Amino acid sequence: MAPKIRGFSILLVFASVRAILAATQDLPIYVDSSLSSGWENWSWSSDINFTATDLIFGTSGSSISVNSTQYAALSVKLEGTFPDYAGLRFDIAGAQPDVTISIQSTADNSQSPNIPLSAISKTIVDGSFSSLLVDFNALPGSGTQLGNGTWDRITFQAGGNGAIYHIDNIVLVSEIVVTPQLLSAEPLTNNILAVTTVGAVNLADVHVAFNGKAVKVASQTTYNPVDTPSKTITYLTLGSSFKQGNLTITAGNTTFTHVLPSAQRGSIVTTAKLPINPLIYGVNFPTSADYIKELGVTISRWGGNAVTAYNPFGGFTNAGADWYFENRAVDNGQADDWMGWVQGAGSSSLLTIPALDWVSKDSSSYSFPKTVFPDQQSFDPYKPDAGDGLLPNGTTISSVFTPPDPQNAYVTWNTTAAKTWLAGLKNKPLLVAIDNEIEIAHSTHQDMHPQPMSYDEELSRVIKFSTAAKEALPNVQVVAPSTCSWWFYWTSAVGYTDNAAHNNTDFLP
Numbered sequence: 001m002a003p004k005i006r007g008f009s010i011l012l013v014f015a016s017v018r019a020i021l022a023a024t025q026d027l028p029i030y031v032d033s034s035l036s037s038g039w040e041n042w043s044w045s046s047d048i049n050f051t052a053t054d055l056i057f058g059t060s061g062s063s064i065s066v067n068s069t070q071y072a073a074l075s076v077k078l079e080g081t082f083p084d085y086a087g088l089r090f091d092i093a094g095a096q097p098d099v100t101i102s103i104q105s106t107a108d109n110s111q112s113p114n115i116p117l118s119a120i121s122k123t124i125v126d127g128s129f130s131s132l133l134v135d136f137n138a139l140p141g142s143g144t145q146l147g148n149g150t151w152d153r154i155t156f157q158a159g160g161n162g163a164i165y166h167i168d169n170i171v172l173v174s175e176i177v178v179t180p181q182l183l184s185a186e187p188l189t190n191n192i193l194a195v196t197t198v199g200a201v202n203l204a205d206v207h208v209a210f211n212g213k214a215v216k217v218a219s220q221t222t223y224n225p226v227d228t229p230s231k232t233i234t235y236l237t238l239g240s241s242f243k244q245g246n247l248t249i250t251a252g253n254t255t256f257t258h259v260l261p262s263a264q265r266g267s268i269v270t271t272a273k274l275p276i277n278p279l280i281y282g283v284n285f286p287t288s289a290d291y292i293k294e295l296g297v298t299i300s301r302w303g304g305n306a307v308t309a310y311n312p313f314g315g316f317t318n319a320g321a322d323w324y325f326e327n328r329a330v331d332n333g334q335a336d337d338w339m340g341w342v343q344g345a346g347s348s349s350l351l352t353i354p355a356l357d358w359v360s361k362d363s364s365s366y367s368f369p370k371t372v373f374p375d376q377q378s379f380d381p382y383k384p385d386a387g388d389g390l391l392p393n394g395t396t397i398s399s400v401f402t403p404p405d406p407q408n409a410y411v412t413w414n415t416t417a418a419k420t421w422l423a424g425l426k427n428k429p430l431l432v433a434i435d436n437e438i439e440i441a442h443s444t445h446q447d448m449h450p451q452p453m454s455y456d457e458e459l460s461r462v463i464k465f466s467t468a469a470k471e472a473l474p475n476v477q478v479v480a481p482s483t484c485s486w487w488f489y490w491t492s493a494v495g496y497t498d499n500a501a502h503n504n505t506d507f508l509p
């Protein structure tokens with residue numbers, strides 16, 4: 001055993017030294033006939049041939065042929081890390097295969113945003129290779145940066161119908177020369193234009209003309225959006241104002257034209273001084289303190305389908321119908337700590353309080369095992385026994401058969417538990433919401449609430465849990481109901497018999 005282990009650690013050291021050196025030169029992953037040394041095959045549920053010769057790039061060697069079943073993947077991992085590359089280049093052939101690329105770190109489980117192949121090219125064909133490039137400074141799809149990380153794995157994952165393709169010449173590149181491009185140019189006011197560019201566009205080459213006559217640019221300010229730093233937005237202030245007519249903005253081969261209408265007149269009543277509530281600048285689960293600061297987020301919401309089953313005493317939750325009714329450990333930390341950091345970054349918080357009768361009991365149970373309900377529409381590709389709770393025709397299991405016993409996955413939840421939790425918080429929310437869209441609980445959380453929610457039940461839950469919240473946190477403001485759509489302003493999941501039982505009044509009159 002010992003010599004083997006020694007050999008393995010020597011390989012690791014070698015691989016990481018090489019990865020660091022390689023930042024100044026390209027790092028081949030697969031070129032011509034095999035995975036390069038240091039790269040391992042971490043694919044799953046796929047038929048993969050690393051020496052396919054039925055379709056090759058160029059005139060010799062081989063390519064990788066891939067036949068992935070649903071959600072399966074070609075995945076490769078480096079023994080070491082590749083932190084500093086400019087991008088990923090590869091050649092691919094196939095009938096626009098439904099593949100999503102991600103860059104991952106097995107050390108800390110972080111991962112890039114998903115990069116759909118279709119965001120790089122929509123013209124990939126069977127029988128001949130297309131050469132594609134992923135720029136790590138502007139990821140296709142999101143436009144975000146890959147950023148620094150202990151990156152060591154690259155995955156090409158198929159969508160729900162699988163994917164069949166050939167891929168060749170997979171290389172991490174040390175440098176990408178960005179072609180200068182004028183992406184957009186439009187007027188903001190009658191003398192200010194916004195111009196978006198990538199690469200080294202010389203702004204002196206941007207020419208503005210109005211009704212065929214050149215207009216001088218008096219001054220300019222440039223801005224790099226924090227989330228898409230590869231792009232530059234420049235505001236050009238013009239030497240004169242334009243009226244009705246044709247505006248053209250040209251740089252190199254690219255021209256943008258706008259036909260400006262005649263001036264529209266209106267008036268602003270300057271005596272009306274109703275302030276806009278600063279709390280409208282809110283987001284759900286901001287990604288970082290920097291994000292809150294940069295965007296000026298005034299309130300951060302802990303909410304969504306994945307908080308209805310939040311058990312603050314254990315730190316468990318699940319996302320109900322959004323992910324196979326599977327319990328998991330909370331992935332945003334505990335609500336109290338989360339409120340601590342969002343508030344530390346300068347935002348208030350809106351905390352959702354579960355208001356059904358159950359919350360997750362652990363991080364691993366699930367409600368619709370295949371062993372109990374074999375006939376379901378789909379099962380978790382990563383946990384094949386966990387089903388989505390739908391019959392093959394799309395009907396919920398709980399509306400046709402005896403629903404699962406909630407105790408399989410949950411422990412009881414009630415106002416006493418809510419009060420204990422809220423009273424013990426170190427960090428206090430400004431607002432609390434009474435659960436999330438519980439008017440559709442019979443669908444999103446059919447395992448714990450199979451019956452459609454009626455007017456009376458929702459009102460009673462809102463009153464009970466609001467009262468408990470106010471008892472635990474006297475200064476808190478309550479947001480309720482947390483409604484999923486306009487439809488549920490007008491009626492309930494029970495249907496119009498429920499309106500009829502309430503003198504034909506809308507749920508929210």
Ligand SMILES: *[C@@H]1O[C@H](CO)[C@@H](O)[C@H](O)[C@H]1NC(C)=O
Pocket residue numbers: 041042043044045046047048050
């Ligand atoms: C790579 O992994 C896939 C999926 O597990 C497997 O089918 C394939 O045979 C492996 N190829 C090699 C060369 O190890």
Ligand SMILES: *[C@@H]1O[C@H](CO)[C@@H](O)[C@H](O)[C@H]1NC(C)=O
Pocket residue numbers: 049050051052053054
């Ligand atoms: C892979 O492809 C080569 C060339 O087409 C073929 O000779 C070989 O048998 C294939 N391997 C597998 C495991 O199918």
Ligand SMILES: *[C@@H]1O[C@H](CO)[C@@H](O)[C@H](O)[C@H]1NC(C)=O
Pocket residue numbers: 047067069164
């Ligand atoms: C891909 O694999 C499936 C089985 O998973 C098989 O039915 C199908 O014929 C394969 N397609 C190709 C092109 O090899």
Ligand SMILES: *[C@@H]1O[C@H](CO)[C@@H](O)[C@H](O)[C@H]1NC(C)=O
Pocket residue numbers: 145147148
């Ligand atoms: C990555 O790390 C380098 C060196 O520490 C730093 O200069 C660079 O700004 C970092 N990039 C990002 C996106 O954080």
Ligand SMILES: *[C@@H]1O[C@H](CO)[C@@H](O)[C@H](O)[C@H]1NC(C)=O
Pocket residue numbers: 211244245246259
């Ligand atoms: C603006 O362009 C349109 C054609 O797109 C043309 O019909 C019109 O006469 C132009 N207006 C002026 C003021 O040049």
Ligand SMILES: *[C@@H]1O[C@H](CO)[C@@H](O)[C@H](O)[C@H]1NC(C)=O
Pocket residue numbers: 252253
């Ligand atoms: C303009 O187009 C021509 C022909 O398509 C191309 O060769 C040239 O590089 C382009 N110039 C710029 C500045 O994009």
Ligand SMILES: *[C@@H]1O[C@H](CO)[C@@H](O)[C@H](O)[C@H]1NC(C)=O
Pocket residue numbers: 391393394395400
């Ligand atoms: C779906 O299938 C179940 C079980 O066979 C059946 O009871 C139900 O009526 C079906 N629903 C629809 C909408 O067809």
Ligand SMILES: *[C@@H]1O[C@H](CO)[C@@H](O)[C@H](O)[C@H]1NC(C)=O
Pocket residue numbers: 411412413414415416417
């Ligand atoms: C309320 O929930 C707690 C925590 O699960 C449980 O211990 C308690 O028995 C419940 N109380 C009632 C009245 O159901």
Ligand SMILES: *[C@@H]1O[C@H](CO)[C@@H](O)[C@H](O)[C@H]1NC(C)=O
Pocket residue numbers: 503
């Ligand atoms: C029911 O609605 C009618 C018409 O809107 C109204 O006149 C009546 O007072 C309502 N009755 C009750 C019990 O609210």
